[in-house]
Amino acid sequence: MGNSEEARRIGREPLFKCVYCGLPQERVPTTDHDWVMLEPDMRPLAHLVPAGHRWIEVSDGRVALYEVCPVDGAQRCRIEHVLACPAQKLGNLWPWLTTLRKENGRRAERQRDVPPLPPDDEQLPDVG
Numbered sequence: 424m425g426n427s428e429e430a431r432r433i434g435r436e437p438l439f440k441c442v443y444c445g446l447p448q449e450r451v452p453t454t455d456h457d458w459v460m461l462e463p464d465m466r467p468l469a470h471l472v473p474a475g476h477r478w479i480e481v482s483d484g485r486v487a488l489y490e491v492c493p494v495d496g497a498q499r500c501r502i503e504h505v506l507a508c509p510a511q512k513l514g515n516l517w518p519w520l521t522t523l524r525k526e527n528g529r530r531a532e533r534q535r536d537v538p539p540l541p542p543d544d545e546q547l548p549d550v551g
């Protein structure tokens with residue numbers, strides 16, 4: 424496996440400089456005849472990467488989105504440089520958390536409209 428890994432490495436597309444941060448990113452062909460800019464030399468466990476952002480390498484060196492569910496705990500994947508780029512904003516990686524944050528934003532807004540309860544320290548119930 425080591426040798427074929429090495430051979431594939433030699434045939435790889437050159438690294439490209441990110442226009443936002445200047446760091447290298449790897450231009451890799453996808454199985455649907457497109458290209459994706461990946462973070463070089465990084466293969467985190469797939470379950471640590473949000474769904475829809477897990478790229479796995481197929482035998483011919485191209486990459487495909489990994490859409491197996493549930494995720495194989497030992498599966499590693501590649502990630503797009505944009506997720507690791509210090510100069511670009513992170514997109515909506517976890518849609519349900521984004522929904523929760525919006526809902527909490529509305530809750531917090533409603534709470535601000537309600538006058539706070541007066542302090543009630545002296546009317547604590549007697550113990551015993």
Ligand SMILES: [Zn+2]
Binds near residue numbers: 441444445446504511
């Ligand atoms: Zn960048």
